[in-house]
Amino acid sequence: MTRRTLFFTGLAGAAGCSRGSQRRLNVFNWSSYVAPNTIPDFEQEFGVRVRYAVYESNEEMLARVMSGNSGWDVVFPTNYFIEPMRETGLLAQLDHRRLPNLNQLDKPFQSPAWDPQLRWGVPYMWNATGIAYNRNLMPPPEAWSDLWNPALAGHITMLDDPVDVFAACLKKLGFSANSRNPEELRRAQQQAIAQKPLVRAYLNAEVRDQLVSGDVLAAQLWSTSAQQAIDASAQVAFVYPKEGFPIYPDNAVILRESPRKELAHQFLNYLLRPEVAAAIVVSARTATANGGARGLLPETIRNNQTLYPPPGVMSRGEWSETTPPAIQRLRDRLWTEVKSS
Amino acid sequence: MKRGLALYAAAAYLFLHIPLLVLAVFSFNSSRFTVWQGFSLDWYRAAFHDPQLAEAAWNSILIAIAATLFSTVIGTLCAYGIWKRDAKVLSGSLYLSLVTPEIVMGISLLVFFQWIFRFLRVQLGMHTVILAHVAFSLSYVVIVVMARLRTFDATLEEAALDLGATEWQAFREITLPALAPGIAAAALLAFTTSFDDYVITSMVAGVDSETLPMVIYAMARRGANPVVNSISTMIAGGLGALILFSERLRKS
Amino acid sequence: MTQLRRLFLAPASLTMGVLFLAPLAIIFVYSWLSRGVYGGVAAKATLENYQRLFDPLYAVILLRTFAMAAVATLGCLILGFPLALFISRAGARKNLYLQLVILPFWTSFLVRTYAWMFLLRDTGLINSALQSAGLIRAPLPLLYNNGAVFLGLVYGYLPFVVLPLYATLERLDKNLLEAAADLGAKPWTTLTRVVVPLCAPGFRAAALLVFIPCLGAYLTPDLLGGSKTVMVGNVIQNQFTTARDWPFGSAVSLLLMAVVMVLLLLLIRRNGEELI
Numbered sequence: 006m007t008r009r010t011l012f013f014t015g016l017a018g019a020a021g022c023s024r025g026s027q028r029r030l031n032v033f034n035w036s037s038y039v040a041p042n043t044i045p046d047f048e049q050e051f052g053v054r055v056r057y058a059v060y061e062s063n064e065e066m067l068a069r070v071m072s073g074n075s076g077w078d079v080v081f082p083t084n085y086f087i088e089p090m091r092e093t094g095l096l097a098q099l100d101h102r103r104l105p106n107l108n109q110l111d112k113p114f115q116s117p118a119w120d121p122q123l124r125w126g127v128p129y130m131w132n133a134t135g136i137a138y139n140r141n142l143m144p145p146p147e148a149w150s151d152l153w154n155p156a157l158a159g160h161i162t163m164l165d166d167p168v169d170v171f172a173a174c175l176k177k178l179g180f181s182a183n184s185r186n187p188e189e190l191r192r193a194q195q196q197a198i199a200q201k202p203l204v205r206a207y208l209n210a211e212v213r214d215q216l217v218s219g220d221v222l223a224a225q226l227w228s229t230s231a232q233q234a235i236d237a238s239a240q241v242a243f244v245y246p247k248e249g250f251p252i253y254p255d256n257a258v259i260l261r262e263s264p265r266k267e268l269a270h271q272f273l274n275y276l277l278r279p280e281v282a283a284a285i286v287v288s289a290r291t292a293t294a295n296g297g298a299r300g301l302l303p304e305t306i307r308n309n310q311t312l313y314p315p316p317g318v319m320s321r322g323e324w325s326e327t328t329p330p331a332i333q334r335l336r337d338r339l340w341t342e343v344k345s346s
Numbered sequence: 347m348k349r350g351l352a353l354y355a356a357a358a359y360l361f362l363h364i365p366l367l368v369l370a371v372f373s374f375n376s377s378r379f380t381v382w383q384g385f386s387l388d389w390y391r392a393a394f395h396d397p398q399l400a401e402a403a404w405n406s407i408l409i410a411i412a413a414t415l416f417s418t419v420i421g422t423l424c425a426y427g428i429w430k431r432d433a434k435v436l437s438g439s440l441y442l443s444l445v446t447p448e449i450v451m452g453i454s455l456l457v458f459f460q461w462i463f464r465f466l467r468v469q470l471g472m473h474t475v476i477l478a479h480v481a482f483s484l485s486y487v488v489i490v491v492m493a494r495l496r497t498f499d500a501t502l503e504e505a506a507l508d509l510g511a512t513e514w515q516a517f518r519e520i521t522l523p524a525l526a527p528g529i530a531a532a533a534l535l536a537f538t539t540s541f542d543d544y545v546i547t548s549m550v551a552g553v554d555s556e557t558l559p560m561v562i563y564a565m566a567r568r569g570a571n572p573v574v575n576s577i578s579t580m581i582a583g584g585l586g587a588l589i590l591f592s593e594r595l596r597k598s
Numbered sequence: 599m600t601q602l603r604r605l606f607l608a609p610a611s612l613t614m615g616v617l618f619l620a621p622l623a624i625i626f627v628y629s630w631l632s633r634g635v636y637g638g639v640a641a642k643a644t645l646e647n648y649q650r651l652f653d654p655l656y657a658v659i660l661l662r663t664f665a666m667a668a669v670a671t672l673g674c675l676i677l678g679f680p681l682a683l684f685i686s687r688a689g690a691r692k693n694l695y696l697q698l699v700i701l702p703f704w705t706s707f708l709v710r711t712y713a714w715m716f717l718l719r720d721t722g723l724i725n726s727a728l729q730s731a732g733l734i735r736a737p738l739p740l741l742y743n744n745g746a747v748f749l750g751l752v753y754g755y756l757p758f759v760v761l762p763l764y765a766t767l768e769r770l771d772k773n774l775l776e777a778a779a780d781l782g783a784k785p786w787t788t789l790t791r792v793v794v795p796l797c798a799p800g801f802r803a804a805a806l807l808v809f810i811p812c813l814g815a816y817l818t819p820d821l822l823g824g825s826k827t828v829m830v831g832n833v834i835q836n837q838f839t840t841a842r843d844w845p846f847g848s849a850v851s852l853l854l855m856a857v858v859m860v861l862l863l864l865l866i867r868r869n870g871e872e873l874i
Contacts, residue, residue, distance in 0.1 A: 031553050056553060064840040071637055071842065072460050076469045076553035089636040159739045165840075206742050206824030211568040218379075220720040220737075330635045341841045345659055345833055348687075355684040355695070358677065362702050362756065365713035368723055372716070380716075380726040424610030427603045436607060439614045445858050446618075447814020449831045450851045453838045454621035457848070461624055481617035484610065513602045542706040545816055549838070559708050566712045566821060578712055582705035589704045593697070 126256030421487025494528025637842025742824030766800025
């Protein structure tokens with residue numbers, strides 16, 4: 006019996022080892038955020054194997070990465086996570102010499118508020134949050150307050166994301182989505198708790214299928230995911246709420262724990278190529294931070310109102326900001342209470 | 347009353363089996379919706395062509411085999427030892443692990459591994475999943491083998507010792523063969539629980555150790571993906587066949 | 599014997615010690631510490647985690663979990679006992695019927711939970727069938743509520759109940775049943791006045807066999823309840839992932855463990871026999 010045990014354990018070990026023979030890069034990204042050929046083309050050109058896994062929320066990603074020992078090389082946090090990740094020593098500084106394509110970035114992203122020297126992350130794609138809904142809904146939703154409509158009970162979903170849910174509540178109450186005022190946050194929490202009985206589930210991008218199938222009639226959703234749903238069904242439409250909405254730039258960062266920083270830089274540089282970024286936009290329906298790519302986009306996408314809203318609409322939007330630690334703790338606590346109520 | 351009972355039993359069996367049968371039937375549906383539109387193997391083809399799925403399945407099998415081997419060996423020896431004379435602390439912790447909720451086992455192992463990894467330069471991965479699976483299946487193995495041991499006649503061993511055999515020889519030549527069916531049953535139990543585990547695995551899995559249940563869970567959360575139907579049918583069918591086959595072996 | 603025996607027990611002791619007791623000890627320690635600024639653990643001692651457990655918010659969750667587990671257990675017992683009765687009276691086909699109960703239990707729990715999602719969702723089989731039969735116009739909200747969770751729990755743990763109840767029924771002294779019949783009792787009376795009371799220890803053991811896993815249920819409320827965090831298991835999972843509040847999650851876990859152990863002790867005391 007012992008001989009057999011050894012044999013099988015050896016087999017398992019051998020299997021594990023053989024997979025590590027090629028150079029590797031481990032990338033952890035949002036779901037549906039690359040084109041089908043983005044990763045294969047990179048693998049071919051650089052002769053490496055990429056392990057590509059997806060997550061549905063920043064929190065899910067951070068929970069994995071927080072240990073500083075997760076095995077991932079490149080992840081894609083939203084901008085307000087960069088500061089906390091940097092504070093806890095999770096990020097590696099970017100070497101601009103290895104990122105010649107940085108100049109392809111759109112003007113606003115070359116020196117953004119959350120990372121003026123682009124020392125920690127490369128802006129990747131950006132999203133805004135609005136309401137995706139079924140065209141059969143009469144009258145169509147126009148404001149966040151429409152998601153509190155009792156007539157829609159059981160057919161509304163909200164994002165499984167504290168920042169977005171509180172942003173909607175804060176905007177509904179007329180406050181800033183980036184509010185740091187504990188009183189305002191508590192009132193926002195009460196709104197969320199009041200809405201909970203009407204909410205079918207807290208779902209992120211995975212609500213797409215249910216929008217398409219008609220299970221869900223109105224969903225708080227990111228513009229990218231909404232566009233993907235619209236592509237799948239003409240019944241789905243998207244609106245940017247009247248009261249205002251948050252805008253989130255996602256960034257590619259390299260983790261400090263990564264033993265493959267050189268390759269990671271090459272990957273980030275690859276993502277900055279206009280044609281690569283443009284391909285991702287076309288396939289995944291994202292809004293890119295890459296100025297060079299925008300020029301390559303087909304007419305229909307460049308003028309797509311969901312992905313690239315006109316200036317009048319954009320002016321209602323608020324770029325997301327990092328919250329100071331004490332307020333972050335409060336927000337985390339308030340969110341736990343909403344989820345547990 | 348006999349007839350009423352029989353009728354009730356029929357209804358109960360329907361309740362137990364229909365959900366799986368429905369999944370199986372619709373895994374052959376050519377449409378992705380729950381309206382029958384014709385027979386098709388599309389979803390099975392899609393499942394087989396998915397590299398992520400293939401890797402996850404391979405991981406699951408590897409982990410299950412390794413965990414089963416370790417827990418069966420360790421558990422059998424442990425059961426024999428306890429049968430000879432009870433070890434209070436060990437049996438106590440085995441029973442405790444039996445009733446510990448999976449989520450608590452999962453998070454405690456995660457916390458433990460993360461703490462230990464501060465001192466060793468290791469990460470979460472296949473090895474942590476295998477260790478976790480051994481931890482939770484050990485008590486199952488011990489219980490099954492113990493049950494078998496209780497039907498074993500201890501005097502047979504004593505006779506062997508009287509005839510000059512060492513304790514190890516007595517164990518290997520007399521007891522072990524008699525325990526074989528129990529050990530096989532324990533191994534089967536360990537294998538199926540390991541293969542099916544989601545909660546504990548999801549907490550301690552690393553970058554390279556995605557398992558089949560993790561993939562299924564992600565797909566189930568995402569919504570109406572008919573490929574899940576075909577995978578589910580294959581898993582249920584596979585495990586079911588394994589059980590029936592082992593029962594057939596046991597009878598013969 | 600002791601030399602060999604110690605050798606035999608060593609691997610198991612090592613495994614249990616390192617992979618079960620040590621982790622529990624660590625989360626015990628963590629439950630007295632504070633949450634790091636952005637998550638995880640900070641080396642600052644505090645009673646706060648245990649104090650939070652008394653917050654009405656979490657007391658409600660615990661009570662709700664208890665209630666759901668109790669209802670599911672009751673459901674399992676009520677549905678499972680007649681089935682166990684049927685099998686114990688089935689004569690030659692006993693084994694086959696037993697197999698038919700065990701078979702779904704052996705196939706994946708996750709798959710069986712997903713099967714109910716497939717049946718219950720708005721575009722699922724039940725709603726489609728009812729709609730095409732013209733019985734309803736709009737789909738019924740069968741998924742993502744407490745009812746679905748209850749259904750999932752009962753379905754998942756029904757085999758857990760049938761097996762021990764069957765075992766208890768098999769151990770019943772048939773002479774007692776004959777005696778009751780001889781004394782003129784009708785089958786129904788025999789059942790309620792003789793069989794059920796004699797099976798009481800079996801009922802208690804079966805109930806605990808279902809109640810405890812239901813208390814710690816995570817997958818079922820997560821998938822069938824729409825992750826609106828209904829039960830204690832979900833709270834624990836949430837603390838170790840999204841909320842990243844390990845100390846509080848540890849405290850909740852320990853609370854759950856304490857409850858489970860108390861129940862187990864009560865059962866042992868009451869039944870007074872070897873559980874397994």
